[in-house]
Amino acid sequence: MLRTLDDVINKLKSAKRVLVIGHIKPDGDDISSVATMVLILRKIGKTAEGCIEDEIPWFYKNIPGVSEIKRVEQLRDYDYDTSVTVDASEISRIGTSVELLNGKKPDITLDHHKTNVGFGEIDFYDSNYAAAAVIVYEIAKKLGIKYDPSLAEINLLGIATDTGFFKYSNADSKVFRYASELIESGANIQHISSAVLEHRTINEFKLFSEMVNTLKVEENGKLAWAYVSAEMLKRHNCTDEDVKGFIGEVRSIYGVEVAILFVEWPERQVNISFRSKNYVDVSEIAIAFGGGGHVRASGCSQKDVGLEEMIKKVIVKSREVLKQYEAIPPSISL
Ligand SMILES: [Mn+2]
Numbered sequence: 001m002l003r004t005l006d007d008v009i010n011k012l013k014s015a016k017r018v019l020v021i022g023h024i025k026p027d028g029d030d031i032s033s034v035a036t037m038v039l040i041l042r043k044i045g046k047t048a049e050g051c052i053e054d055e056i057p058w059f060y061k062n063i064p065g066v067s068e069i070k071r072v073e074q075l076r077d078y079d080y081d082t083s084v085t086v087d088a089s090e091i092s093r094i095g096t097s098v099e100l101l102n103g104k105k106p107d108i109t110l111d112h113h114k115t116n117v118g119f120g121e122i123d124f125y126d127s128n129y130a131a132a133a134v135i136v137y138e139i140a141k142k143l144g145i146k147y148d149p150s151l152a153e154i155n156l157l158g159i160a161t162d163t164g165f166f167k168y169s170n171a172d173s174k175v176f177r178y179a180s181e182l183i184e185s186g187a188n189i190q191h192i193s194s195a196v197l198e199h200r201t202i203n204e205f206k207l208f209s210e211m212v213n214t215l216k217v218e219e220n221g222k223l224a225w226a227y228v229s230a231e232m233l234k235r236h237n238c239t240d241e242d243v244k245g246f247i248g249e250v251r252s253i254y255g256v257e258v259a260i261l262f263v264e265w266p267e268r269q270v271n272i273s274f275r276s277k278n279y280v281d282v283s284e285i286a287i288a289f290g291g292g293g294h295v296r297a298s299g300c301s302q303k304d305v306g307l308e309e310m311i312k313k314v315i316v317k318s319r320e321v322l323k324q325y326e327a328i329p330p331s332i333s334l
Helices: 003-014 030-044 093-101 132-141 147-164 173-184 189-197 202-213 230-235 246-251 283-288 307-326
Strands: 017-023 047-051 081-086 109-111 124-127 216-218 221-229 258-264 269-276 297-303
Touching: 003 081, 003 109, 003 132, 003 147, 017 093, 030 047, 030 081, 030 132, 030 147, 030 297, 030 307, 081 093, 081 132, 081 307, 147 189, 173 283, 189 269, 202 221, 202 230, 202 246, 221 246, 221 307, 230 258, 246 269, 246 307, 258 307, 269 283, 269 307, 283 297, 283 307
Parallel strands: 017 047, 017 081, 081 109, 109 124, 221 258
Antiparallel strands: 216 221, 258 269, 269 297
Protein backbone atom coordinates (compact mmCIF):
# COMPACT_ATOMS: atom_id res chain seq x y z
CA MET A 1 0.00 0.00 0.00
CA LEU A 2 1.30 3.46 -0.94
CA ARG A 3 2.51 5.31 2.16
CA THR A 4 4.69 8.27 3.05
CA LEU A 5 8.40 8.44 3.70
CA ASP A 6 7.59 9.03 7.39
CA ASP A 7 5.79 5.68 7.52
CA VAL A 8 8.94 4.12 6.07
CA ILE A 9 11.09 5.87 8.70
CA ASN A 10 8.86 4.69 11.56
CA LYS A 11 9.00 1.12 10.35
CA LEU A 12 12.78 1.28 10.04
CA LYS A 13 13.13 2.79 13.50
CA SER A 14 11.24 -0.11 15.04
CA ALA A 15 13.30 -2.69 13.14
CA LYS A 16 16.22 -4.51 14.73
CA ARG A 17 17.48 -6.75 11.95
CA VAL A 18 16.91 -5.67 8.36
CA LEU A 19 17.28 -7.41 5.02
CA VAL A 20 17.72 -5.06 2.04
CA ILE A 21 17.07 -6.56 -1.39
CA GLY A 22 17.97 -5.20 -4.80
CA HIS A 23 16.95 -6.29 -8.29
CA ILE A 24 18.38 -8.74 -10.80
CA LYS A 25 20.96 -7.49 -13.30
CA PRO A 26 21.95 -4.73 -10.88
CA ASP A 27 22.75 -1.27 -12.19
CA GLY A 28 24.54 1.57 -10.39
CA ASP A 29 21.39 2.83 -8.70
CA ASP A 30 20.43 -0.59 -7.42
CA ILE A 31 23.91 -1.36 -6.06
CA SER A 32 24.13 2.11 -4.53
CA SER A 33 20.70 1.91 -2.92
CA VAL A 34 21.25 -1.54 -1.39
CA ALA A 35 24.72 -0.72 -0.02
CA THR A 36 23.76 2.76 1.22
CA MET A 37 20.65 1.45 2.94
CA VAL A 38 22.68 -1.26 4.72
CA LEU A 39 25.34 1.23 5.84
CA ILE A 40 22.89 3.86 7.15
CA LEU A 41 20.95 1.22 9.08
CA ARG A 42 24.16 -0.02 10.66
CA LYS A 43 25.02 3.56 11.60
CA ILE A 44 21.86 3.76 13.71
CA GLY A 45 22.67 0.50 15.45
CA LYS A 46 20.61 -1.93 13.38
CA THR A 47 21.85 -5.23 12.07
CA ALA A 48 21.55 -5.03 8.29
CA GLU A 49 22.45 -7.17 5.30
CA GLY A 50 22.05 -6.48 1.60
CA CYS A 51 21.23 -9.03 -1.07
CA ILE A 52 21.33 -9.06 -4.88
CA GLU A 53 20.72 -12.25 -6.82
CA ASP A 54 23.25 -11.69 -9.57
CA GLU A 55 26.97 -11.11 -9.35
CA ILE A 56 27.83 -7.40 -9.16
CA PRO A 57 29.69 -6.26 -12.31
CA TRP A 58 33.42 -6.15 -11.47
CA PHE A 59 33.94 -2.46 -12.21
CA TYR A 60 31.70 -1.38 -9.33
CA LYS A 61 33.72 -3.31 -6.79
CA ASN A 62 36.21 -0.54 -5.95
CA ILE A 63 33.45 1.77 -4.86
CA PRO A 64 33.21 1.73 -1.05
CA GLY A 65 30.44 -0.40 0.44
CA VAL A 66 29.78 -2.50 -2.68
CA SER A 67 31.64 -5.47 -1.19
CA GLU A 68 29.07 -5.53 1.65
CA ILE A 69 26.37 -6.82 -0.72
CA LYS A 70 25.81 -10.57 -0.45
CA ARG A 71 24.29 -13.32 -2.60
CA VAL A 72 21.12 -15.26 -1.80
CA GLU A 73 23.04 -18.39 -0.66
CA GLN A 74 25.02 -16.37 1.89
CA LEU A 75 21.85 -15.10 3.56
CA ARG A 76 19.70 -18.22 3.83
CA ASP A 77 20.31 -18.41 7.59
CA TYR A 78 20.07 -14.68 8.19
CA ASP A 79 17.35 -14.00 10.67
CA TYR A 80 15.67 -10.62 10.08
CA ASP A 81 12.53 -8.87 11.26
CA THR A 82 12.13 -6.30 8.48
CA SER A 83 12.63 -6.62 4.72
CA VAL A 84 13.15 -3.75 2.30
CA THR A 85 13.36 -3.85 -1.49
CA VAL A 86 14.96 -1.01 -3.44
CA ASP A 87 14.67 0.07 -7.10
CA ALA A 88 12.35 -2.87 -7.95
CA SER A 89 8.99 -2.12 -9.56
CA GLU A 90 7.51 -5.57 -8.96
CA ILE A 91 8.35 -8.73 -7.04
CA SER A 92 9.70 -10.63 -10.07
CA ARG A 93 12.47 -8.02 -10.34
CA ILE A 94 14.19 -9.35 -7.20
CA GLY A 95 14.70 -12.78 -8.79
CA THR A 96 15.57 -15.66 -6.47
CA SER A 97 16.03 -13.23 -3.54
CA VAL A 98 12.29 -13.77 -3.16
CA GLU A 99 13.12 -17.09 -1.46
CA LEU A 100 14.46 -15.12 1.53
CA LEU A 101 11.00 -13.59 2.04
CA ASN A 102 9.48 -17.00 2.89
CA GLY A 103 6.27 -16.31 0.99
CA LYS A 104 5.68 -12.94 2.66
CA LYS A 105 5.42 -9.51 1.07
CA PRO A 106 8.39 -7.21 1.64
CA ASP A 107 7.72 -4.97 4.67
CA ILE A 108 8.94 -1.90 2.78
CA THR A 109 9.43 -1.24 -0.94
CA LEU A 110 11.25 1.86 -2.18
CA ASP A 111 11.15 2.66 -5.86
CA HIS A 112 11.02 5.35 -8.51
CA HIS A 113 9.81 3.44 -11.59
CA LYS A 114 6.74 4.75 -13.31
CA THR A 115 5.51 1.17 -13.75
CA ASN A 116 5.69 0.27 -10.03
CA VAL A 117 2.82 -1.99 -8.95
CA GLY A 118 3.11 -1.64 -5.14
CA PHE A 119 3.94 -5.10 -3.84
CA GLY A 120 4.91 -4.52 -0.21
CA GLU A 121 3.21 -3.79 3.11
CA ILE A 122 4.55 -0.22 3.07
CA ASP A 123 5.20 0.99 -0.44
CA PHE A 124 6.95 4.23 -1.25
CA TYR A 125 7.26 4.90 -4.97
CA ASP A 126 7.32 8.12 -6.87
CA SER A 127 8.57 8.50 -10.42
CA ASN A 128 9.52 12.12 -9.73
CA TYR A 129 12.57 10.76 -7.96
CA ALA A 130 15.51 10.53 -10.36
CA ALA A 131 16.95 7.48 -8.59
CA ALA A 132 16.14 5.08 -5.78
CA ALA A 133 19.38 6.41 -4.27
CA VAL A 134 17.68 9.83 -3.95
CA ILE A 135 14.91 8.22 -1.88
CA VAL A 136 17.54 6.47 0.26
CA TYR A 137 19.35 9.78 0.75
CA GLU A 138 16.15 11.45 1.96
CA ILE A 139 15.61 8.58 4.39
CA ALA A 140 19.17 9.06 5.68
CA LYS A 141 18.54 12.79 6.12
CA LYS A 142 15.33 12.13 8.03
CA LEU A 143 17.18 9.64 10.24
CA GLY A 144 19.87 12.26 10.90
CA ILE A 145 22.71 10.11 9.57
CA LYS A 146 26.13 11.74 9.55
CA TYR A 147 27.85 10.99 6.25
CA ASP A 148 31.50 10.03 5.92
CA PRO A 149 33.30 10.10 2.53
CA SER A 150 32.70 6.38 1.82
CA LEU A 151 28.99 6.55 2.56
CA ALA A 152 28.69 9.73 0.50
CA GLU A 153 30.41 8.09 -2.45
CA ILE A 154 28.29 4.93 -2.52
CA ASN A 155 25.12 7.04 -2.21
CA LEU A 156 26.23 9.36 -5.02
CA LEU A 157 26.87 6.39 -7.32
CA GLY A 158 23.15 5.75 -7.84
CA ILE A 159 22.27 9.41 -8.31
CA ALA A 160 25.06 9.81 -10.86
CA THR A 161 24.32 6.67 -12.87
CA ASP A 162 20.52 6.98 -13.04
CA THR A 163 20.82 10.58 -14.30
CA GLY A 164 23.43 9.63 -16.92
CA PHE A 165 25.97 11.57 -14.88
CA PHE A 166 23.68 14.56 -14.43
CA LYS A 167 22.56 14.98 -18.01
CA TYR A 168 19.15 13.26 -18.39
CA SER A 169 15.82 15.06 -18.01
CA ASN A 170 15.46 13.60 -14.51
CA ALA A 171 18.52 15.58 -13.31
CA ASP A 172 16.42 18.14 -11.42
CA SER A 173 17.53 20.73 -8.89
CA LYS A 174 17.13 18.23 -6.07
CA VAL A 175 19.62 15.91 -7.77
CA PHE A 176 22.20 18.68 -8.00
CA ARG A 177 21.53 19.84 -4.44
CA TYR A 178 21.95 16.36 -2.99
CA ALA A 179 24.96 15.64 -5.18
CA SER A 180 26.52 18.85 -3.92
CA GLU A 181 25.90 17.80 -0.30
CA LEU A 182 27.37 14.37 -0.95
CA ILE A 183 30.47 15.88 -2.54
CA GLU A 184 30.78 18.16 0.46
CA SER A 185 30.69 15.02 2.62
CA GLY A 186 33.67 13.66 0.68
CA ALA A 187 32.31 11.69 -2.31
CA ASN A 188 34.72 11.58 -5.24
CA ILE A 189 32.74 11.91 -8.50
CA GLN A 190 35.82 11.26 -10.64
CA HIS A 191 36.31 7.94 -8.85
CA ILE A 192 32.71 7.00 -9.69
CA SER A 193 32.75 8.19 -13.30
CA SER A 194 36.06 6.54 -14.07
CA ALA A 195 34.89 3.21 -12.57
CA VAL A 196 31.53 3.26 -14.38
CA LEU A 197 32.37 4.91 -17.71
CA GLU A 198 35.98 4.01 -18.43
CA HIS A 199 36.19 0.25 -18.22
CA ARG A 200 35.63 -0.80 -21.81
CA THR A 201 37.62 -3.77 -23.06
CA ILE A 202 38.97 -4.22 -26.60
CA ASN A 203 36.50 -7.08 -27.11
CA GLU A 204 33.65 -4.81 -26.13
CA PHE A 205 34.82 -2.21 -28.66
CA LYS A 206 34.93 -4.81 -31.43
CA LEU A 207 31.45 -6.01 -30.49
CA PHE A 208 30.30 -2.39 -30.53
CA SER A 209 31.48 -1.93 -34.10
CA GLU A 210 29.56 -5.05 -35.13
CA MET A 211 26.44 -3.73 -33.42
CA VAL A 212 26.85 -0.51 -35.42
CA ASN A 213 26.78 -2.59 -38.62
CA THR A 214 23.30 -3.87 -37.71
CA LEU A 215 21.95 -0.35 -37.20
CA LYS A 216 18.75 0.61 -39.01
CA VAL A 217 17.29 4.10 -38.98
CA GLU A 218 13.71 4.61 -40.14
CA GLU A 219 10.58 6.72 -39.68
CA ASN A 220 12.29 9.84 -41.02
CA GLY A 221 15.30 9.27 -38.84
CA LYS A 222 13.27 9.16 -35.61
CA LEU A 223 13.50 5.43 -34.91
CA ALA A 224 16.90 3.74 -34.67
CA TRP A 225 17.48 0.14 -33.74
CA ALA A 226 20.28 -2.38 -33.67
CA TYR A 227 20.93 -5.84 -32.32
CA VAL A 228 23.55 -8.03 -30.72
CA SER A 229 23.07 -11.78 -31.16
CA ALA A 230 24.25 -14.52 -28.80
CA GLU A 231 26.62 -15.62 -31.55
CA MET A 232 28.21 -12.15 -31.73
CA LEU A 233 28.62 -12.04 -27.96
CA LYS A 234 30.24 -15.47 -27.85
CA ARG A 235 32.58 -14.70 -30.74
CA HIS A 236 33.89 -11.63 -28.90
CA ASN A 237 34.04 -13.35 -25.53
CA CYS A 238 31.46 -10.95 -24.16
CA THR A 239 28.28 -11.29 -22.11
CA ASP A 240 25.18 -9.09 -21.97
CA GLU A 241 26.99 -7.07 -19.27
CA ASP A 242 29.32 -5.72 -21.95
CA VAL A 243 26.59 -4.09 -24.03
CA LYS A 244 25.25 -1.80 -21.32
CA GLY A 245 26.45 1.48 -22.85
CA PHE A 246 25.44 0.63 -26.42
CA ILE A 247 21.84 1.83 -26.28
CA GLY A 248 22.93 5.32 -25.21
CA GLU A 249 25.15 5.52 -28.28
CA VAL A 250 22.22 4.60 -30.55
CA ARG A 251 20.08 7.32 -28.94
CA SER A 252 22.91 9.84 -29.41
CA ILE A 253 22.35 9.89 -33.19
CA TYR A 254 21.09 13.30 -34.30
CA GLY A 255 17.34 13.34 -34.95
CA VAL A 256 16.65 9.98 -33.30
CA GLU A 257 13.73 10.06 -30.86
CA VAL A 258 13.40 6.35 -30.07
CA ALA A 259 16.40 4.01 -29.83
CA ILE A 260 16.03 0.26 -29.41
CA LEU A 261 18.66 -2.37 -28.75
CA PHE A 262 17.91 -6.09 -29.02
CA VAL A 263 20.28 -8.36 -27.16
CA GLU A 264 19.96 -12.10 -27.50
CA TRP A 265 21.42 -13.56 -24.28
CA PRO A 266 21.41 -16.40 -23.55
CA GLU A 267 20.27 -18.09 -26.75
CA ARG A 268 16.50 -17.94 -27.35
CA GLN A 269 16.13 -15.10 -24.85
CA VAL A 270 15.83 -11.56 -26.14
CA ASN A 271 16.39 -8.59 -23.84
CA ILE A 272 15.27 -5.28 -25.25
CA SER A 273 16.23 -1.76 -24.14
CA PHE A 274 14.28 1.31 -25.17
CA ARG A 275 15.42 4.92 -24.89
CA SER A 276 13.74 8.11 -26.02
CA LYS A 277 15.15 11.59 -26.30
CA ASN A 278 12.45 14.23 -25.97
CA TYR A 279 8.82 13.20 -26.01
CA VAL A 280 7.99 9.51 -26.53
CA ASP A 281 7.07 7.49 -23.44
CA VAL A 282 8.98 4.27 -24.13
CA SER A 283 7.64 2.54 -21.02
CA GLU A 284 4.49 2.11 -23.11
CA ILE A 285 6.34 -0.10 -25.61
CA ALA A 286 8.09 -2.08 -22.87
CA ILE A 287 4.80 -2.72 -21.06
CA ALA A 288 3.27 -4.11 -24.27
CA PHE A 289 5.93 -6.85 -24.11
CA GLY A 290 5.71 -7.59 -20.40
CA GLY A 291 8.41 -5.15 -19.30
CA GLY A 292 8.46 -1.73 -17.67
CA GLY A 293 10.57 1.21 -16.67
CA HIS A 294 10.69 4.93 -17.10
CA VAL A 295 9.41 7.44 -19.66
CA ARG A 296 12.86 7.86 -21.25
CA ALA A 297 14.36 4.45 -20.45
CA SER A 298 12.62 1.11 -20.29
CA GLY A 299 13.14 -2.55 -21.06
CA CYS A 300 11.63 -5.98 -21.43
CA SER A 301 12.78 -9.55 -21.82
CA GLN A 302 11.24 -12.60 -23.47
CA LYS A 303 12.24 -16.24 -23.34
CA ASP A 304 11.88 -18.94 -25.98
CA VAL A 305 11.81 -16.54 -28.90
CA GLY A 306 14.02 -15.97 -31.89
CA LEU A 307 15.82 -12.67 -32.33
CA GLU A 308 14.34 -11.94 -35.77
CA GLU A 309 10.80 -12.71 -34.68
CA MET A 310 11.13 -10.42 -31.67
CA ILE A 311 12.63 -7.58 -33.72
CA LYS A 312 9.69 -7.74 -36.13
CA LYS A 313 7.04 -7.58 -33.40
CA VAL A 314 8.71 -4.84 -31.40
CA ILE A 315 9.47 -2.63 -34.38
CA VAL A 316 5.86 -2.81 -35.56
CA LYS A 317 4.67 -1.71 -32.11
CA SER A 318 7.33 1.00 -31.86
CA ARG A 319 6.34 2.52 -35.20
CA GLU A 320 2.76 2.59 -33.95
CA VAL A 321 3.68 4.32 -30.68
CA LEU A 322 5.90 6.82 -32.47
CA LYS A 323 3.07 7.62 -34.89
CA GLN A 324 0.71 8.42 -32.01
CA TYR A 325 3.04 11.25 -31.10
CA GLU A 326 3.22 12.62 -34.59
CA ALA A 327 -0.15 14.28 -34.21
CA ILE A 328 1.18 16.08 -31.13
CA PRO A 329 3.86 18.71 -31.71
CA PRO A 330 7.00 17.69 -29.76
CA SER A 331 7.77 19.85 -26.73
CA ILE A 332 11.36 20.29 -27.85
CA SER A 333 11.93 20.36 -31.60
CA LEU A 334 14.69 18.18 -33.01
MN1 LIG B 1 16.88 3.25 -10.49
